Amino acid sequence: MTTRHAPPAYELSHLGALEAEAVHIFREVAATFERPVLLFSGGKDSVVMLHVAAKAFWPAPLPFAVMHVDTGHNFDEVIEFRDRVVDELGLRLVVSRVQDDIDAGRVTEEQGPRASRNRLQTHALLRGIRDNEFDAVFGGARRDEEKARAKERVFSFRDEFGQWDPRAQRPELWNLYNGKHRKGEHIRVFPLSNWTELDIWQYILEEQIELPAIYYAHRRQVVPRDGMLLAHTRFLTLLPGEESYEELVRFRTVGDATCTGCVESSAATAAAVVTEVAASRITERGATRADDRISEAGMEDRKKEGYF
Numbered sequence: 400m401t402t403r404h405a406p407p408a409y410e411l412s413h414l415g416a417l418e419a420e421a422v423h424i425f426r427e428v429a430a431t432f433e434r435p436v437l438l439f440s441g442g443k444d445s446v447v448m449l450h451v452a453a454k455a456f457w458p459a460p461l462p463f464a465v466m467h468v469d470t471g472h473n474f475d476e477v478i479e480f481r482d483r484v485v486d487e488l489g490l491r492l493v494v495s496r497v498q499d500d501i502d503a504g505r506v507t508e509e510q511g512p513r514a515s516r517n518r519l520q521t522h523a524l525l526r527g528i529r530d531n532e533f534d535a536v537f538g539g540a541r542r543d544e545e546k547a548r549a550k551e552r553v554f555s556f557r558d559e560f561g562q563w564d565p566r567a568q569r570p571e572l573w574n575l576y577n578g579k580h581r582k583g584e585h586i587r588v589f590p591l592s593n594w595t596e597l598d599i600w601q602y603i604l605e606e607q608i609e610l611p612a613i614y615y616a617h618r619r620q621v622v623p624r625d626g627m628l629l630a631h632t633r634f635l636t637l638l639p640g641e642e643s644y645e646e647l648v649r650f651r652t653v654g655d656a657t658c659t660g661c662v663e664s665s666a667a668t669a670a671a672v673v674t675e676v677a678a679s680r681i682t683e684r685g686a687t688r689a690d691d692r693i694s695e696a697g698m699e700d701r702k703k704e705g706y707f
Contacts, residue, residue: 416689418451421590423574424553428535428588429462431578432647434537435588436528439465441481444539444651447599448591450608452537453488465490465509466531468524469499470655472634476655480611482494483647495527509520512636516650517655525561528585535578535586538581543595553592568672596683597676604669616649626661651676651683 411419427626428435437452439445441449441576452461485492498520500506505526506519552568554576569577578586591599603610619685620643629635631643634656648661649672666672 414598414605416456417591417594417598418572418602420454420593421448421451424576424590425452425537427576428578429456432535432586434533435532435537437461437534437537438468438533438539439464439485439492440467440483440653441477442539443599443603443612443614444541445593446608446610447555447594447602449488450483450606451590461488461490464493464531464538465495466495466527466533466536468495468520468527469496470523471496472516472656473657474611474613474630474632474650474653475614476611487658493527493531495523495530497523499523500526502615512638515641515655515657517658520655521561530562534580535588537590538587539591540593541594541599543598551587551589551592554578555587555589555590556580557585557587557627571573574582581590581619596679597673598671599604600676601668602643604673606656611623611653612652615672616647616664618645619648619661620679621646621648621661626644628662629658629660630656632656654683 422613431521437445437449439449444461449465456462481492486491497506499517499521500522501508506522508519509515527533540548545636550565550568551563552571554569554571555563556567557563558567559581564631571577580586595604602608619627620636622631622637622641622643623629624638624641628646628648631637637643646663647665649666650659651662653659664675666675
């Protein structure tokens with residue numbers, strides 16, 4: 400008597416499972432919503448998100464536009480990279496500029512040497528969503544970044560004012576997502592929710608994804624401030640007694656140049672960054688984002704106002 404053995408079950412790797420989940424989310428949104436958009440700044444998480452989205456719909460082009468909320472205080476390398484990727488992939492880029500809101504008197508710019516436009520992004524983001532009638536907005540936020548992010552669902556409901564109420568979050572049992580909303584409301588969608596910073600970098604290494612050079616070790620003029628190293632760019636005013644100096648650094652996260660710090664590092668390749676991140680015990684936002692240090696609940700307060 401011959402015994403028949405079932406063929407071995409195919410098992411996805413850890414990264415393969417994360418990618419498959421994100422692909423499912425992208426396709427679910429494309430099938431459910433009329434006008435989705437993907438937030439794309441040129442930062443590493445948005446680059447990975449775009450890469451997975453392209454795989455989800457290949458060989459067809461992306462069925463939605465990409466949007467950048469532009470503070471006007473960006474790192475030049477990141478904007479150059481953003482524009483090149485958009486051109487190479489033939490994407491439709493929507494740019495919602497903070498400067499337009501300042502010029503129109505809709506927001507007031509902070510003054511002084513510590514001034515930042517970071518908080519003004521919320522108005523520009525909500526205006527971009529409203530003016531383009533986007534009903535689903537893909538963001539690259541991950542739950543490991545910050546405790547307020549950890550409360551977020553994959554499908555995050557936002558009311559007609561773009562505000563987030565943690566008590567109004569919907570259950571997502573068995574990866575079933577509820578995209579129901581009324582006109583004027585929208586859903587923020589986070590395909591990378593369950594990824595970690597280490598996952599992101601291992602995926603970048605495995606997929607050989609190109610990033611702005613700012614994410615790898617390079618020499619740059621920096622200024623120590625508030626326990627961080629800030630890049631001495633044209634947007635940063637030195638405080639009395641401060642002096643800039645050259646250091647070998649890289650950026651773990653990229654945002655507004657006035658409040659995004661870098662770290663001393665010699666990691667010049669994705670493999671070296673993976674090794675470095677694996678040994679780190681501080682999240683990238685906790686270590687390098689001054690905007691997360693406003694208060695203990697700074698991020699959650701901004702999310703309730705409509706922030707990413």
